[in-house]
Amino acid sequence: MLLAMAIAPYRATRLQDEDVSTEVGEGLDEWAAGKILVKPPDQLELTEAELKEEFTRILTANNPHAPQNIVRYSFKERTYKPISYVDQMAIHFSLNGNMILKDSDEGRRQNARLSIEAGNTEDIQEEAEEAGTAEVAEAAEAEEPPPLRPKERKLANQFNFIERASKTLNNPLRDRACQSEPTPCKNFSATANQWEIYDAYVEELQKMEKSKEKEKPRAHIAKKEEKRRGRKSTSLESQSDDITKVSKAAKIMERMVNQNTFDDIAQDFKYFEDASDEYRDQQGTLLPLWKFQYDKTKRLAVTAISWNPKYKDLFAVGYGSYDFMKQSRGMLLLYTMKNPSFPEYIFSSESGIMCLDIHNAHPHLVAVGFYDGNVAIYNLKKPSSQPSYKSSAKSGKHTDPVWQVKWQKDDMDNNLNFFSVSSDGRIVSWTLVKNELVHTDVIKLSVEGTTMQGPEGLQLQTLGCGTSFDFHKKIDYLFLVGTEEGKIYKCSKCYSSQFLDVFEAHHMAVDAVSWNPYHTKVFISCSSDWTVKIWDHTIKTPMFIYDLNSAVGDVAWSPYSSTVFAAVTTDGKAHVFDLSVNKYEAICTQVVVAKKKNKITHVQFNPVYPVVIIGDDRGHVTCLKLSPNLRRMPKQPAVQLAAPDKVLHNGSEGI
Amino acid sequence: GAGKSRALMQIFSEEIMEGLITFGIPIRTTFDNSTTVQYAGLLQQLTMKARSTVRDIDPRNDLTFLRIRSKKHEIMVAPENEYLLIVIQKPCE
Numbered sequence: 001m002l003l004a005m006a007i008a009p010y011r012a013t014r015l016q017d018e019d020v021s022t023e024v025g026e027g028l029d030e031w032a033a034g035k036i037l038v039k040p041p042d043q044l045e046l047t048e049a050e051l052k053e054e055f056t057r058i059l060t061a062n063n064p065h066a067p068q069n070i071v072r073y074s075f076k077e078r079t080y081k082p083i084s085y086v087d088q089m090a091i092h093f094s095l096n097g098n099m100i101l102k103d104s105d106e107g108r109r110q111n112a113r114l115s116i117e118a119g120n121t122e123d124i125q126e127e128a129e130e131a132g133t134a135e136v137a138e139a140a141e142a143e144e145p146p147p148l149r150p151k152e153r154k155l156a157n158q159f160n161f162i163e164r165a166s167k168t169l170n171n172p173l174r175d176r177a178c179q180s181e182p183t184p185c186k187n188f189s190a191t192a193n194q195w196e197i198y199d200a201y202v203e204e205l206q207k208m209e210k211s212k213e214k215e216k217p218r219a220h221i222a223k224k225e226e227k228r229r230g231r232k233s234t235s236l237e238s239q240s241d242d243i244t245k246v247s248k249a250a251k252i253m254e255r256m257v258n259q260n261t262f263d264d265i266a267q268d269f270k271y272f273e274d275a276s277d278e279y280r281d282q283q284g285t286l287l288p289l290w291k292f293q294y295d296k297t298k299r300l301a302v303t304a305i306s307w308n309p310k311y312k313d314l315f316a317v318g319y320g321s322y323d324f325m326k327q328s329r330g331m332l333l334l335y336t337m338k339n340p341s342f343p344e345y346i347f348s349s350e351s352g353i354m355c356l357d358i359h360n361a362h363p364h365l366v367a368v369g370f371y372d373g374n375v376a377i378y379n380l381k382k383p384s385s386q387p388s389y390k391s392s393a394k395s396g397k398h399t400d401p402v403w404q405v406k407w408q409k410d411d412m413d414n415n416l417n418f419f420s421v422s423s424d425g426r427i428v429s430w431t432l433v434k435n436e437l438v439h440t441d442v443i444k445l446s447v448e449g450t451t452m453q454g455p456e457g458l459q460l461q462t463l464g465c466g467t468s469f470d471f472h473k474k475i476d477y478l479f480l481v482g483t484e485e486g487k488i489y490k491c492s493k494c495y496s497s498q499f500l501d502v503f504e505a506h507h508m509a510v511d512a513v514s515w516n517p518y519h520t521k522v523f524i525s526c527s528s529d530w531t532v533k534i535w536d537h538t539i540k541t542p543m544f545i546y547d548l549n550s551a552v553g554d555v556a557w558s559p560y561s562s563t564v565f566a567a568v569t570t571d572g573k574a575h576v577f578d579l580s581v582n583k584y585e586a587i588c589t590q591v592v593v594a595k596k597k598n599k600i601t602h603v604q605f606n607p608v609y610p611v612v613i614i615g616d617d618r619g620h621v622t623c624l625k626l627s628p629n630l631r632r633m634p635k636q637p638a639v640q641l642a643a644p645d646k647v648l649h650n651g652s653e654g655i
Numbered sequence: 656g657a658g659k660s661r662a663l664m665q666i667f668s669e670e671i672m673e674g675l676i677t678f679g680i681p682i683r684t685t686f687d688n689s690t691t692v693q694y695a696g697l698l699q700q701l702t703m704k705a706r707s708t709v710r711d712i713d714p715r716n717d718l719t720f721l722r723i724r725s726k727k728h729e730i731m732v733a734p735e736n737e738y739l740l741i742v743i744q745k746p747c748e
Binding site: 194199248249252253 | 674676707710711714715719720722729731733734735736738739740742744746
């Protein structure tokens with residue numbers, strides 16, 4: 001009867017309980033008054049004694065459920081030993097709380113979060129925190145979180161980072177282009193030199209002048225003329241050669257080439273002075289320089305040469321023939337020393353030219369006398385090869401060759417005029433009046449004492465044949481005429497029928513007479529009778545006579561000295577005399593032309609340069625330089641005049 | 656006019672001479688083609704330079720002639736309007 005045993009104690013407890021319950025029951029007995037104690041049938045029956053036993057009860061904190069017999073193996077004693085202490089804790093209820101320590105990290109973080117979410121409540125929380133805490137440190141900690149909070153907020157949560165992106169729709173690109181036509185470009189470069197500026201100004205000036213001219217009423221006619229001229233010139237140009245367009249340049253070039261070719265001659269001309277003249281005892285030489293020839297004049301003889309008074313290097317040569325039987329055409333050529341190869345101007349004529357003269361004031365006008373008795377004036381400025389004005393049978397030409405022409409001063413109406421002398425015995429003055437040659441007989445060379453009895457009682461006068469004349473340099477009306485009979489007449493323009501004087505000069509035709517350029521009284525004459533004679537026009541007999549062993553073709557005074565003159569003979573020699581040095585002999589006698597049978601026909605001194613030109617009958621013109629001995633000039637011009645006087649006085653005995 | 660051209664041809668025909676006329680480009684020449692072109696081009700420039708020099712010093716002045724003397728020959732240039740006349744001459748010594 002375990003149960004009984006067990007129940008025994010239990011009963012105790014039960015009794016306790018019952019006690020309690022009975023107590024309670026007692027309390028409640030009132031309630032359960034009617035309760036009767038009922039003994040169960042299986043209740044233990046206890047003796048009285050046993051019923052009166054007291055059992056003591058103790059309240060302890062021992063866990064009744066705690067095991068009291070836990071044994072553990074002890075390796076020390078190698079036996080099982082019961083544990084002395086057994087845990088008596090009995091957990092009746094456990095609940096995990098979610099409270100965090102506010103000082104910890106998590107607490108601070110949450111605090112911060114809470115403060116950002118609720119701004120005002122933060123302060124309250126702060127205050128609450130401040131109030132809640134007694135330590136200053138805690139208060140200080142509370143102050144720190146607020147400034148940290150905004151920083152902390154910005155930090156991205158690295159574990160919870162969200163990246164957000166959005167893509168916009170890009171519009172497709174489209175190219176649009178527009179191309180315009182490029183503006184026409186032109187490269188231009190220039191330099192602004194002084195002369196370009198000058199040219200521009202000059203052009204401007206010309207334009208202004210032209211516009212002014214156009215305003216004038218004359219312009220109408222002038223324009224028409226210009227147009228006509230313009231047409232003519234253009235038509236000419238279109239026909240002409242390329243070379244003629246560069247005609248000026250070609251001319252210069254030609255001269256340069258010639259200068260190069262004849263360089264040594266040019267140098268001689270300019271600079272060479274014959275040093276050996278010192279040793280030659282006053283003799284001089286003629287140095288040959290250039291030789292001028294033109295193939296068309298090879299058959300012709302030089303009949304006249306004359307230097308141009310303005311252009312000292314230009315000279316005119318007339319070609320014709322002295323031979324009565326062989327008369328052909330004639331030519332007039334103008335050469336310049338700058339170009340020995342080719343003449344500058346060429347004029348041809350039907351009849352041989354016998355003489356020529358260039359006007360002093362108008363150096364482009366050349367008066368020419370022909371073999372057929374005509375005279376003409378050539379104008380160098382005009383390009384034609386025909387004379388500008390020509391006499392004719394109607395206008396009173398000579399009936400015999402014209403031997404000499406000479407320009408005179410313009411007459412009172414400012415017309416040009418010149419004189420001509422011819423074998424027909426007339427000295428004619430030609431005047432250019434309104435583009436026509438008008439002639440006036442000045443003198444008829446009547447031979448004294450030769451009036452013949454013609455039929456029916458007419459008195460015919462034979463006329464002398466004039467072959468040369470020369471006008472006095474100072475006395476305008478005075479002139480000398482040499483004739484074929486050998487006489488020299490001194491005439492005046494004023495007296496048309498009578499001579500002032502007659503000189504029985506030579507035995508044959510007088511080829512040349514010439515006044516001395518310095519000494520007004522002295523003149524020289526030469527003739528085919530081999531002599532050269534020097535006269536004083538007041539004395540009938542010559543002062544000097546020189547016999548040159550050959551017919552003298554021409555004689556000329558030098559322009560630089562009153563005592564020097566040159567004479568050329570048909571044997572090809574040139575003689576130069578200087579009366580102040582040697583009165584009886586030439587100081588230079590020199591063969592000038594190459595071949596024999598080449599007669600020299602004319603000689604002329606250049607007015608400026610120390611050269612002479614000599615023409616021969618083969619159509620050649622030679623230029624020679626005078627050596628220093630031939631060029632002695634008296635020191636003073638007064639002496640020039642005086643010297644011949646001295647010479648004359650001394651020399652007149654010599655004859 | 657006619658006389659001048661005759662004279663020029665005379666120059667050209669002599670042995671010592673050769674020449675050409677140019678107008679920017681050669682018009683008339685006695686040289687062979689390549690030499691002509693060379694001479695024309697080079698001398699054109701030189702002439703322009705010479706003319707510029709002369710006129711720069713005095714604008715009223717103008718170039719009339721240009722001569723270049725070398726060991727072998729002498730080159731002569733004469734400008735006129737737009738033309739250039741060039742002559743090469745060998746020295747006759």
